[in-house]
Amino acid sequence: MNNLTLTLAATFAALSLAPAFAADTAPARFDPAQTFAPYSYPQPANAYRSASGKPGPMYWQNRADYRIKATLDPATRLLSGSEVISYTNHSPDALDVLWLQLDQNRYRKDARGAFTSTFPTEFTDGYRISSVEVEDAHGRTQPVKWIVSDTRMQVQLPTALKAQDGQLKLHIAWSFTVPGEFGGRMDVNPSKNGEIFEIAQWYPRMAVYDDLRGWDTAPYLNSEFYLEYGDFDYAITVPWDMIVAGSGELLNPQDVLTRTEQQRLEQARRSDKTVMIRSADEVTQPSSRPKQSGTLTWHFAMHDTRDVAFGASKAFVWDAARINLPAGKSALAMSVYPAESGGDAAWGRATEYLKASTEYFSKQWYPYPWPVAINEAGTAGGMEYPGITFDHKLAKGRSLHMVIAHEIGHIWFPMIVGSNERRDAWMDEGFNTFIDVYEADAFNHGEYAPKRDGEYAPGKGNPADEIAKVLQDQDAPPLLLGADMVPEKYRHPISYFKGAFGLVLLREQIIGPERFDPAFRRYIATWAYKHPSPSDFFRFMESETGEDLGWFWRGWFDHNWQLDLAVQKAAYTDGDYRKGVDVTVANLDQLVMPATLQLVYDDDSKQDVRVPVETWQQHRSYVVHVDGTRKLKSVTIDPVRALPDGNRGNNSFAMP
Template identity: 50%
Template sequence: MKKSSLLAIFTLAFVFVEAQSKYSHTEAFAPFFYPSPGNEYRSASGEPGPKYWQNRADYTISATLDTAGHTVSAKVEILYTNNSPDNLKFLWLQTDQNAYRKDSRATATTTASGGRWANAMFTEGEVIRSVAIEENGKKYTPEYTTTDTRTQVWLGSPLRASGGKIKLTIEYAFQIPEYGSDRMGRLNTKNGWIYEVAQWFPRMAVYDDIQGWNVLPYLGQGEFYLEYGDINFNITAPANMIVVGSGELLNPAECFTPEEAKRYAAAKLSDKTTMIRDAAAIGKGGISAKKGQTTWKFRIQNTRDAAWGASAAFVLDGAKIDLPSGKKSLALSAYPVESIGANGWQRSTEMVKGSLEFYSRQLFEFPYPVATNVAGIVGGMEYPGIVFCSYKAMGSELWGVTDHEFGHTWFPMIVGSNERKYAWMDEGFNTFINDLSSAAFNKGEFKKQSYFDDPAAAKTVQSIFADASDILLTEPDVVQQANLGNTAYFKPSLMLHALRNTALGEKRFDAAFREYISRWAFKHPTPWDFFRTMENVGGEDLGWFWRGWVFNNWRIDQAVRGVKYKNGIPANGAQITLENLEQMPMPVTVLVKESNGKQQTINLPVEIWQRGNAYTFEVATTTPVTEVTIDPDKKVLDWDRTNNTWIRK
């Protein structure tokens, strides 16, 4: 055949291959990724700027639990500080109990299939009895309007910028729903009701430099965005009940019997789980024999929220948490006798301790004096210093839910991102760190099978990159219910693994990730602050990465297209051609094998895809190439692995 004919065939073949690729190098590597430059509030480097501000909300709450009607009556005093540069004519509060009304938006938007966020029974929501304001020594009753889960309070005069303070006092009541969207609720056990109480007081909405007032309604699937401050709260309940709550119990001697208080103090010093109230004592002695009512007093500082649990059915145990600074914290577990079994809740405190000690070493020190795990009707939900987990969980399931909910201490309790908009920044980041902690706990007792070792890996890739998938940058309440697991949890976790394993490497990733946590601890980062931090600390322009993973549902499909030799002689070296068939570029690792047994591993940067979808590189060889494999260690989430290997015929 003539040379000209061969060239024509090669050109046609090349054009045919080009037509099959969906990749656009100009789109993937387009400039101007960031929509705006940095400013005095948020630096272009990803740090809080020199004039970064956020408002503050401190709460003092007194509440009474009525077990006959399953109601809570309370009064909250909110000291609100306006650190913004704006004078505020009105305030917005979140009154989330209204989601459990029959006429709520949450009820109206629940799908016909129901699901985790559906409510089978309804309440009257947050019944506000009075609102009062005190400012500069003057008290008055303001106008206020409640719209679903938001309450607007108009001020008599604008709250001045840059430090103005105001005190709101609100008296209110609500009935505890039996199943509150898997966030809170009550469970009837053989020894009494277990109450898990959250979203239980009017909380200030966030006013920030991005949007002003953040007033998205609470619909169930989207979570929370809250201001930081100190919360002091008292819970008055029947004296035979144990109450656990966010933060430190200030009056254990008044709440427990002398012997139980002694055990409570001993648990703070014990490396092993110490029983404070065991199953045998329930209904017989100790706190069970107390009459009347007891007021339990709690305090948690520099927090965005607080929650609590109460029951006469609780077994209670605890142990010491050792923190890197030398400080100590207390791990507590409160659970009914029904939760005791093989690897059951009697191991919960051990798990809490292991989880928090790991994250404190690897990420940022646990900031609260107590960490409490409560067994009840809630499958899994997190609050500062306290989490609610299913009373049925055992073994690996108990470890998984305990570790996940306490992992949320870092995202979003410490790093206070907007959960109601960016679920991937808390659920996804948390799922990622859970993989690391599970590998470390008790020599990997409950280590998760990695994606790469999973026989169903191909199905996983096709699931998370499916055409019907929601992109990560989708508000949680907009995500299709069937997609939430992938969009909020699994895909962003795999994104961080890809960033750590492939794009940055462990050392640079870990340094940047820790810096992100440190920079934005107890502050409000946006996705852009995360992107900028990872790039500036990691030392890479990652616009191509964020475009594919966060802003689009791009896939990765890298293929080996062929091998040629210089002048047709293997000893002269091989020319290997790769192709990117889908929209997302990634760095490439190539394993090359020769017939003489020699093997070479070549690492190619992502920039090989900057000028098109095909790339040819040369490899020094002495004998024929027998096999070329892309991503031999399976670190890349490739859509079609059948084209990753070329074998000489």
């Protein structure tokens, strides 16, 4: 519980809330009947999703397992591959078609996304699909018809895939040219010792079929992803002199690493200090590779994940250290980066940052689930995939720590808790920015704290005042708007900053950490590797914390309502300060919040009184009686400026 609430607990016995005897003088902009009306959740409760916010007794989720083989030709930038998707239909519906995501088609000149933003500034031909075949449960394989529509592909099945555990295997052969230094999600970029490939969204991926929409086929415009979970087994063939860092665990180190590198890797698994696997001096030495010609195939596996990505370069410096996880478990933190990005002021500390943030998130919220976590340095500076992040090679110090902690934080949202990023960006970016706030406080005794003062705020001031500016912007969209409908100008202020600040308000002002933290942990554990909707989160937090929060969901998520709390008057009871003081507080705008009322007496002592949100269910203004025996100097509502009050000029009243 925060200090304000502790102060409240100590003084609550002295407080009595009297019926309002002054007329409600606030303007009609605030309507209690509207603010506190029964809340209509965006998605219904049913047998699939319960009213408690948990998966219902009939909840189901389809599954996609992948076996992928791919070859990268760095000279032509051609990535070619084949995959087998083992798809299981757990739904109650027979499926006559399958839908897949073809994200590389976003880079075509005729892509829908090319008409929604200026990204990218150069183009490719997208995917070249060579063949699509379906293998049934009896091992029979036959070609099938497929239709490509923008960034989606429909596969027409010869026989409908039966409901409730029907299975098939989909065989696809494909290739594409890796985009250059553009796009923000993946690229190829130069370094002094060779090009760096950051490869993501690189294979045709199953779209999600769920109980909310059936096939969720929102095209890839710019917003991120919604994917099924499964196991991945994938192999990447590259020239002999390249290092590959991939999601999951490297299965064949004996084939692709020297004996010395294997020994160093084992040392790193036992070390809390960063161990060099391949030093800057060794990058240009052919002896740092187990062979000096031809190709090498790097074999990886990852379980219970929705995606995989990888990086490849002959320029990689490579270091690693142990991650200490709850219950005595451990994982491996690794960083790969060009030599010119090294040094203690920059990427020489990257693994330290990755290790610390992963340990913090694991202890505070939910254990990191995979054997390896990786940073890769490039120019897709700030992008996340399961088990691997792409962070900018020029980042240093505070900015490098910030981007590493933020991107690895995405492991929890949405890689573990698999929300729909393409529709509900705030459940991804907002949740992750929220947990970043406290990681920054924790890292190395607050070396880079506080984060709450603004990487994602429009300015660098008090975060409550900054978000109040966003709320005052009449063009700002609400949080409950599809991600692709949010203009770029508002993407960070709304999806990141407002989404995160809403959770800070819930934790620190509305609910309190002692109830919020256990509920949030249970939310993560309950929806791990599943697909929660906004309503699932809303219902879960209400049920677990014991609060009816419809007023908050409506004001903060459905709308950009503004807050204006005021102290309108303070007078001694019956004109005698020894009988206490009557303070008239008012709510002047549509948003409501619980607040702290601070009284300062003539001896400079202070008394904090909590004004609960229920105060405003029937009133626009209210008289709070506070017992006391000293003369009053002043009274202020929200004295520490924790609330997004858009007009602080009326927050205080000084006694004459």
